Amino acid sequence: MDDAKNKTSLKARIQKLGTALSGMVMPNIAAIIAWGLITAIFMAEGWFPNKQIAELIGPMLNYLLPLLIGYVGGRMVYEERGAVVGAIATIGVVVGSQVPMFLGAMIMGPLGGWCIKKLDSIFQDKVRSGLEMIYNNFTSGIMGMLLAIVGVYVVNPVVNTGSMLMGEGVDWIISVHLLPLANIFIEPAKVLFLNNAIGNGILVPLGIQQAASAGKSVLFLLESNPGPGLGVLLAFTFFGKGNAKGSAPGAAFIQFIGGIHEVYFPYILMKPAMFLAVIAGGVTGTFTFQMFGAGLKAAASPGSIIAILAMTPKGSYLGVLAGVATGAVVSFIIAAIILKHDRSTADEFEAKQQEMAQMKAESKGKETPTNLAPADFSGIKKIIFACDAGMGSSAMGASLLRDKIKKADITDVSVTNTAVSRLQDEPDLLVVTQVELAERAAQKTPSAVHVQVGNFLNSPRYDEIIARLKTETLINEETGVEPKATTGSELELSNIKEINFIRHDQNIGTSTMAVSLFKDSLHKAGKKVPVKAVRLDELVDSSDHLVIVTKEAKKNLDIRYTKVQVLVVSDLLTDEKLAQIIAGLA
Amino acid sequence: MELKENMILLDQAPATKKEAIRLAGELLVKEGCVDERYIDSMIKRNEDVSTYMGNFIAIPHGTDEGKRFIKKTGISVVQVPLGVDFSNDEQVENLVTVVFGIAGANNEHLELLSQIALYCSDVSNVAKLADATTKAEIINLLKEVG
Numbered sequence A: 001m002d003d004a005k006n007k008t009s010l011k012a013r014i015q016k017l018g019t020a021l022s023g024m025v026m027p028n029i030a031a032i033i034a035w036g037l038i039t040a041i042f043m044a045e046g047w048f049p050n051k052q053i054a055e056l057i058g059p060m061l062n063y064l065l066p067l068l069i070g071y072v073g074g075r076m077v078y079e080e081r082g083a084v085v086g087a088i089a090t091i092g093v094v095v096g097s098q099v100p101m102f103l104g105a106m107i108m109g110p111l112g113g114w115c116i117k118k119l120d121s122i123f124q125d126k127v128r129s130g131l132e133m134i135y136n137n138f139t140s141g142i143m144g145m146l147l148a149i150v151g152v153y154v155v156n157p158v159v160n161t162g163s164m165l166m167g168e169g170v171d172w173i174i175s176v177h178l179l180p181l182a183n184i185f186i187e188p189a190k191v192l193f194l195n196n197a198i199g200n201g202i203l204v205p206l207g208i209q210q211a212a213s214a215g216k217s218v219l220f221l222l223e224s225n226p227g228p229g230l231g232v233l234l235a236f237t238f239f240g241k242g243n244a245k246g247s248a249p250g251a252a253f254i255q256f257i258g259g260i261h262e263v264y265f266p267y268i269l270m271k272p273a274m275f276l277a278v279i280a281g282g283v284t285g286t287f288t289f290q291m292f293g294a295g296l297k298a299a300a301s302p303g304s305i306i307a308i309l310a311m312t313p314k315g316s317y318l319g320v321l322a323g324v325a326t327g328a329v330v331s332f333i334i335a336a337i338i339l340k341h342d343r344s345t346a347d348e349f350e351a352k353q354q355e356m357a358q359m360k361a362e363s364k365g366k367e368t369p370t371n372l373a374p375a376d377f378s379g380i381k382k383i384i385f386a387c388d389a390g391m392g393s394s395a396m397g398a399s400l401l402r403d404k405i406k407k408a409d410i411t412d413v414s415v416t417n418t419a420v421s422r423l424q425d426e427p428d429l430l431v432v433t434q435v436e437l438a439e440r441a442a443q444k445t446p447s448a449v450h451v452q453v454g455n456f457l458n459s460p461r462y463d464e465i466i467a468r469l470k471t472e473t474l475i476n477e478e479t480g481v482e483p484k485a486t487t488g489s490e491l492e493l494s495n496i497k498e499i500n501f502i503r504h505d506q507n508i509g510t511s512t513m514a515v516s517l518f519k520d521s522l523h524k525a526g527k528k529v530p531v532k533a534v535r536l537d538e539l540v541d542s543s544d545h546l547v548i549v550t551k552e553a554k555k556n557l558d559i560r561y562t563k564v565q566v567l568v569v570s571d572l573l574t575d576e577k578l579a580q581i582i583a584g585l586a
Numbered sequence B: 001m002e003l004k005e006n007m008i009l010l011d012q013a014p015a016t017k018k019e020a021i022r023l024a025g026e027l028l029v030k031e032g033c034v035d036e037r038y039i040d041s042m043i044k045r046n047e048d049v050s051t052y053m054g055n056f057i058a059i060p061h062g063t064d065e066g067k068r069f070i071k072k073t074g075i076s077v078v079q080v081p082l083g084v085d086f087s088n089d090e091q092v093e094n095l096v097t098v099v100f101g102i103a104g105a106n107n108e109h110l111e112l113l114s115q116i117a118l119y120c121s122d123v124s125n126v127a128k129l130a131d132a133t134t135k136a137e138i139i140n141l142l143k144e145v146g
Helices: A002-042 A057-094 A102-126 A132-175 A179-214 A219-224 A227-239 A242-256 A261-270 A274-292 A305-310 A317-362 A393-407 A435-444 A460-471 A508-524 A551-560 A577-584 B017-030 B037-048 B065-069 B110-120 B123-131 B135-143
Strands: A382-387 A414-419 A429-434 A449-453 A498-502 A531-534 A545-550 A565-569 B052-054 B074-085 B095-103
Touching (some): A002 A102, A002 A261, A102 A132, A219 A274, A382 A435, A429 A460, A545 A551, A565 A577, B017 B095, B037 B065, B074 B110, B095 B110
Parallel strands (some): A382 A429, A498 A545
16 A cells, blocks of 8 residues: 555656656747757758858757756746746856756756745845845845856766766667667657757767768667657647647647657656657667668758658668658557556546536535635745736735735735746745635645635635734624614614615716615525615605615705605715614515 | 726626626727737636626736737726626626726736725725716726825
8 A cells, every 4th residue: 555655656756857847848849949940951961051040050959948948947946036047057057068958957947946946935034125126136146156156067067977878878789789779778868858969979970980881870760760759749649638739740740840859858758658658669660770771871860751761772761661650650559558548547637627616616606604714824924816817806806915914014924916827836825816716726836725715805804814814813703783773763664665775877886886785785684675776756755665865865855755764874885774774674 | 007088988888797898808909908809818717717806896807818919008997887797697696887907918007906906995985986977087086095
């Protein structure tokens, strides 16, 4: 039992890591495609060689892409500040590196974000107001500097050594003639963006030697074989779900025809089990190449099927195509099995979601009074209002609560708003959402305290939150106003058949709202008396009508009507006499 | 940002909440704040999660996805003195007399929105907005805050 438990938590952790890695790459796919297209079209061996444009290739690969990845990686941890520090830290591993530092960026970006987040959590409360800008810029700047230096001296050598070892592994496998097994190293290395290091650094130089003597070399095919990646993307196209499914066909086209293998890497990172699929596909493909004695005349770069066929010597076409095809088929089958297996658990997840939705529908419209009871409010330092877009509702709620907190003299709690999708889990956090979004918010921030509100503007939750923050004990709200016997006693309420508010040109809105509020209060009190807003000349002069008016309107009323009962209030919406009337009605 | 007169519509009588949202959205389109398509996103957002705020006001705005249709920040006001029901539930009445259409880019709208929130947290203030007979009156009422 224990063993199984550990397994799932390990699986969950690997999955989380994979999601994080692909989360860093996915937003940057556009930059990767831009780089890939420039490379494919303008490089010396490209379709339209152009020396000047080709100068972009190196810097884009070595600087732009890793920095973008580092930036996004930092942002995942700590928003804008984390992003900037992540990017600064990344440059430390990028400069002076022998290989494109994607892996290094994936380490330094989140690390940078995490470091500045920790630092802020220690110091930010202690910064004197007015000095925030200086604090913010200098802490990020200094932290970034330190991390960049650490990158140069520590992370850079480690990653470089790692990729060197990877290369030596491939080298050794070739030397002992177990070529298909080389793909066990090559495929994972590719996905970690070491494809160019391995392709151009090891395989191509060795391949050129072989080709010089034999006229062709199979080594050119090891890394550039588009089959395994194609298989995975096709599997996502047919059996994937959501975003991944939708984007997979386009990615397959870019990868197979365009030769930009990078587009499929995030799909692997998303589901690390997919490594098995590409490795098996790669091994099968290489094995097939060897069986047919296939090879290429020169390096096919980029690894597009077109470039590969262009480099295929006469007589090798069958072998090359067979290797690509078997690679694709094998990786497709394994990827499909992985996705299918995954889907069963996904279905369960969906079923559970539906169940939750049903429960929610049943409880809709009611703000459960026990909402706040079980939560622990001690130590709450930060309150975040979350809504779908972070644009309106949450901003309103946040400003109201901020105002209330200020008035309650609570000083050490901050109130902000954001979109649910941008929520980040952290300790001492209170998240306020609408009922409909509660589930998503809870998923995003499992360790936070959650409060749901129905009405953002007048939710009783706000006062409860304030009360809890102040005393950390729930104050039982007394909702009903105690009827006072004194007022309204002159009215004969027991035989009232209809209640009227007077509508005139200056209070159309108010009269609408007064009717609605009064109806609502009646409904809550379980009473049914018709309530209407009428023009002064539409009134029925009868003693079973109660007319609720302000002092100003009372004068006009008295001139025309004599029999109706009249209640004069100072405010049609909030006067407490209204509650007494409701209590007195039959 | 400030509220402008041409962003206000007085004395409207939309029959449905959809129509009310459309009125607020069209003001935003007319002033060049958003693309036509933003209105659909506002309606969708209100179907997903109601933008009814309590106290007779609603603040329809787009979904997260709809943000790309925003050209510049803007807030529109549609006054519905006779009220329009924003509830999705037959049993519940969520009457709205003032609709604030919102297109927020770069959080520029937050200041005005928080003014609106603070002001409208008192239902008597909403009544003043709902009773206003000129656009200048609405602008002045909202200025009072803060």
